[in-house]
Amino acid sequence: MAAFLLSLAAPLVAQPVESAKEIVRKADLHVRGNTSQATIIFRIVRPTWSRDMTTKTWSKGNKLAMIRIEAPVKDRGTVYLKREKEVWNWIPSIERNIKLPPSMMSQSWMGTDFTNDDLVKEFSILEDYDHTLVGEEKIGDRICHIVELIPKPSAAVVWGKVRIWIDKKDYLQLKGEYFDESGKLVNRMVTNDIRMLGGRLLPAYMEMLPINKPGQKTVLIYKEIQFDKPIPDHFFTVENMKKIQ
Structure with a gap:
């Protein structure tokens, strides 16, 4: 009987506990992926107006990413490239590539409530931060x-500081809060x-709220x-920014 009870208890103590990272x-x-x-589509909403911006994006791993503006017409062809720790911007109106300095990373990305850092350097979320589990909360029907x-x-x-709410079942990020260096809450993401998107369960709608x-x-x-879908590394080059469609 004792051995039987131990065999029932064993799986309970053997369950691994996931780290925050x-x-x-x-x-x-x-x-x-x-x-x-x-x-x-990025929809920029202000008290007296709103406008839409359509983009195409490509990413590979957590070090390579490209964003191309498709609309509106005045911004069409503008491209942002993240490659390793570098961020570049192709501006078709002046036919120039510009490497963004660190001082520009906190600025608004294309007039949105996202910063340049949010959009093109979000891939550093694993490398640049220490992660700690601080609690749990139910959002809708998801813990x-x-x-x-x-x-x-x-x-x-x-x-x-950043806090993110990740669904325990499907690992969906359902909420985020972004704080400045003094600990003041600046933005909330919901x-x-x-x-189903691309064969995966994902939130199709996100709001960034100052x-x-x-x-x-x-x-x-x-x-x-x-x-x-395979993407070669040479796709994510400064030379390719003005060529992609």
Whole structure:
């Protein structure tokens, strides 16, 4: 009888406990895949106006990414490239590539409520932060881990602290909060419209909400996404920025 009871108890004590970093890694891989290609609409909303911007994006791993503006016409062909730790911007109106200095990473990306760092350096979420589980919370019908990210001393990042809510079941990031270096909450990100995209369950709708700017937000809407289609490394080069379609 004692042996039988021990055999029942053994699986309970053998269950591994996921680390905060492993939870973030799984959430990151779920939304990114080995590679991804997507069409995304950014809707910039202000108290008296709004406008849409359509983009194409490509990523490979967590070090290579490209974003190309498709619309509106005045911005069409503008490209951002993230390669390792470098960020480049192709501006078709002056036919120049510009390497973004660290001082520009906290600036607004294309007039949105995302910073340059948010859009093109989000891939450093695993490398540039220390991760700690600080609790859990239910969002809708999903129970989420709350993970706190503190930048490493050597990391060149914008935020002084980030908190993200990751669904325990499907590793979906459902909420995020972004704090400045003094610990003041600056932006809140929320997601909605969870459905199948590219064969994966993902939030198709995201809002970035500045805390102290009523009536202002940026909405990100996934129109389509494809995962794990091979993309050669040479696609993500400064020379290729003006050629991609």
